[in-house]
Amino acid sequence: MAAAHSEKVRTPAEPDRVLARVESVTSSPATDDAGHGDGPLADDRPAWVFHVESFDAFYAREYASLVAMAHALTGSRSHAEDVAQEAMLTAFRRWDDVSRLDLPAAWVRRVCANTATSVVRRRVVEARAVLRLRTRPVAVAELDETDSAFWSEVRRLPRRQAQCVALRYVYGCSVAEIAGILGCADGTVKSRLWHARARLAERLGETVDEGQQS
Numbered sequence: 001m002a003a004a005h006s007e008k009v010r011t012p013a014e015p016d017r018v019l020a021r022v023e024s025v026t027s028s029p030a031t032d033d034a035g036h037g038d039g040p041l042a043d044d045r046p047a048w049v050f051h052v053e054s055f056d057a058f059y060a061r062e063y064a065s066l067v068a069m070a071h072a073l074t075g076s077r078s079h080a081e082d083v084a085q086e087a088m089l090t091a092f093r094r095w096d097d098v099s100r101l102d103l104p105a106a107w108v109r110r111v112c113a114n115t116a117t118s119v120v121r122r123r124v125v126e127a128r129a130v131l132r133l134r135t136r137p138v139a140v141a142e143l144d145e146t147d148s149a150f151w152s153e154v155r156r157l158p159r160r161q162a163q164c165v166a167l168r169y170v171y172g173c174s175v176a177e178i179a180g181i182l183g184c185a186d187g188t189v190k191s192r193l194w195h196a197r198a199r200l201a202e203r204l205g206e207t208v209d210e211g212q213q214s
Contacts, residue, residue, distance in 0.1 A: 052099045055092055062105055063088060065171060066112045072151050072166045073116035083119055087112035106181045109171070113163045113182070120155065153203045154196075161196040164189055 066087055071080035091098050091108045098104050154165050160182070167173045167181060178189045200206075 053104070055095050055099070058091070058099070058104060059088055062108060066108065069109065069166050069170045070112055070116045072154065072170050073113065073162060074119055075151065075155055079119055080116075083112060083116045086115055103180065106177070109167070110181045110183070113166065117159045117163065149204065150200070153200050156203075157196050157199060160184075161192045161199075164192045165196050165200075168193060 066084035070083035167178045175189045179186045
């Protein structure tokens with residue numbers, strides 16, 4: 001009876017001990033009950049718990065800018081929204097992995113840029129097929145007249161040059177950031193931007209600084 005009574009006295013303290021154990025595991029490196037770090041949860045390395053951003057927060061922060069970049073690359077607001085949504089859907093399906101990348105935003109921007117250029121190529125093929133039957137007016141993006149002319153010429157650039165220009169002027173990305181997003185060297189980005197600027201200047205009747213490559 002005395003032993004049974006003793007067990008009943010200790011039972012109410014169990015939840016507090018368990019809660020303390022959970023808090024120690026989720027806020028510090030794994031340790032044993034004595035706090036020596038060599039218990040069953042330890043793996044010779046600290047088991048830190050990192051904050052992972054929710055997909056909803058990521059979507060709210062990145063979506064509008066993705067639409068802007070896709071609009072710049074496709075010239076169509078409706079296509080831009082489709083492209084941005086497709087990029088976000090891809091991120092959502094792989095969020096467990098994407099959310100743990102150093103730069104999840106860079107990953108989804110690359111997906112968006114590649115999807116946008118794929119859409120443009122598909123639209124060109126479709127337009128050629130339709131033009132075999134009849135001529136149709138070309139849709140014009142809802143942009144200011146000056147911006148419309150600029151982005152129209154950007155879309156005529158080689159695919160990678162157009163992507164570099166869009167990332168530079170829509171997001172304000174640095175050369176290093178563009179290189180990270182597109183998976184290429186800084187020097188490659190500089191070269192693409194320089195050639196893109198030279199071609200745009202020629203087509204728009206402007207001049208380009210021969211020494212400007214960044």
